[in-house]
Amino acid sequence: MASFMCYEDLTCSVCLSIFTDPVTLPCGHSFCRQCATEVHSCPQCRAALSAQARRLPTSVVLKNLAEKVREAEKMKEEGGSEKAREAEKMKEEGGSEKPEVPDLCPEHEEKLKLFCLTEQELACIICRDGDRHEGHKFKPIKEAAASLRKELETFVQHVLDDIHAIESLANTQREEITKTKEKSEQLITQIRSQFEEMHQFLQRREDEIKNELKHKEEDGIEKMSHSLNAIETTLSERKEMEVKATSVLKISDSEKFLKSWTEGKSMMTTKSLFRPRAKELQVVSTSLSLGPYESHLQFFMWKEMLQVIQPRAEQLSLRSNSTVLSVSDDGRSLFSAPQYAPQYKQAASFYPSGYRSSSYQPVMVDPDYPTSSSSTNYASSVTEFTSGQHYWEVEVGSRDYWELGLQDNSLRYDGKKYYALHQNKSRPLAFKGRPRKIGVYLNCSSKKLSFYDADNMKHIHTVSPDLTFMPVSAYFNIRHKEPDHNPITVCWY
Template identity: 55%
Template sequence: MASLLYTDDLTCCICLNFFDDPVSLPLCGHSFCRKCVTNCLSTSSQCPQCNETVPTDEKYLRSPSDILKSLEEKAAKMKIEHEEMQECLCPEHEEKLKFFCETDQQLACVICRDAEKHEGHKFKPIKKAAVSLRRVLEKGVEKLFTDVLAIERQAHAQREEITTTKEKSSHLNTQINAQFEKMYQFMFKRKEEIKKELIEKEREAVEKMSANLNAMETALSESRATEAKARSCLEMTDPEKFLQSWTEGTSTTMPESLFNSRAIKFQVNSSSISLGPYESHLQFFVWKELLEVVNPLPDDGLLWGPLWGKKR
């Protein structure tokens, strides 16, 4: 790599890189990258290296000899090769990497191979290890490609199943709403019918009991009036006035009959209101009626849960 010592002579003093499209100044002969020196001469009329006055017009810039151009190309190539070689050196021992540790799956130099941390490890020369690894990777890539296709098919099938499940769920949701709406309508209708029946029974019972109460109140009023008249007459000591007061406005009914008990003629009517079987087992009998209006659905294997008890 001794030739790298001469790379300074092939380096542009402006950008400090190897010449790129090198040109020379007419008087002093110093060489620069065309772009670098053009930019400098746009603001100054002196050579960037020796301060020699030079024309600012680009037409005075001369192309270097073919030898310089060839050397510039070779130097650039050598620099790239040198950098690549530097990259292949062991970062710990600065020795060339010649082996591949299969145990640790890393490149190693001679010193690394003999070091204690790699004791008992399996090593291969880099080229041989690369061939082996290439074969493994080629087979692995084929297997992965096949596996990727299989997973893609599975993922596609899974997406379709998700879509199908959502569609079935939407269909069942509509179906559930329709079925419950039908049950709601039936239940509401039966509720109104049973309530109407209850109201009618209440009307009949109250009407009968009200008639009995009216008769009781009439008898009570008549008895109180007779009692009051009798008490008033009993306060009179004059026989003529006593008889005259009692018979005035009184019917020809014998007095004894007016004091006969009238309470024994009446009986308190108890409530006769009843809904029959609906009174004690309303839910059971309405449920039985509900069964008659429920139409079983085709068995699609999807209706289950607390509402249905088990999978149908």
């Protein structure tokens, strides 16, 4: 520890080397004479120096101590040289030890003992005192390296943490890719299975209709074959009779002619005894027909398929406590109830072809009721949903206003524009078109509510409803607008 303190006390704080011709300034600090004459103030206490500093006497005590330290370093270096020679010898013999060569400043050829924090580069003593580094902050190399090493270790730790996070994201993304592929395969299998069911149904019905037609063909051909056999038998008899009569006519001798006629009494050819058979025979015709299947086969097959397809569209029934809305007797149609609304004697005119008719008795209401939708002026489905996937279709026709979906998440059509409604807030949509039938698809597991043009399944909009509070019901709303008295109707297939 004493030798270390002695070495530090004999080091010039300017050149960071053992004193060479040391002098002691009036302030009490000691430096190499050359270092003291190159500065205008004490490097340690910043006390001003005069020109007399160059004539200061040499500090003999410091000089002697510095020489002793220098001799000790020389001996140490000689010992190090010996070690270096041994290392070189080991290298020649196949060793891998390499002697360390200190880096020198490329500009001043001095040892690089400092690190400039401002420029972030190594520097020598002369570099520190030069104009290029004026006002810059320096640290000894070891201290700067230790500080930078600590920062770098922190940086590496941050990078490792980020790597772990990114690896986790990559693994999650790979899992999502795998899930998507598996889901795609599952859906492909499901699609193949469902189409196979439809193919089997259509193939079975095709075979049944073909067999029915074949049976009708066989029955008709059998009847016509019997008729043809009778016609051909009669024709053969008549031809035979004609041949015999012609052969008799060819006899020119009167005696022989009469004798031949007498012998052939069975040939009754006189007009009085001949009975024509053509009028007794009749051509049988069979007109093959499949009835309406002949012209509307695909339509009837579609209707039959609706009865076997699973799952089918939800057959929702409506309910409403509103005084301005009315539900039909069968629960399928929702009417607005204008003041003094006309009596609807033929409710079937409000429904698409093929739907069951329903009766509607309009009510008298306050003429000042609001035309916009209210929190109570709506209808909901009797059926409630808690899980699974559900789809229903609503015939909106040419109404100028309607709302469909769930109560807090719905699609609104108002004056040729579409809006997405979420908790009494509306957002306009870019969808164009005028569907007559709207399809609504609710996926409870993925929390998605989608709307489609039900005739071509063109996508209109998808929202993510809050399904925290279950169960939920389908939502319907309309408002009265003259002269449109038509309802909206849930499609039942």
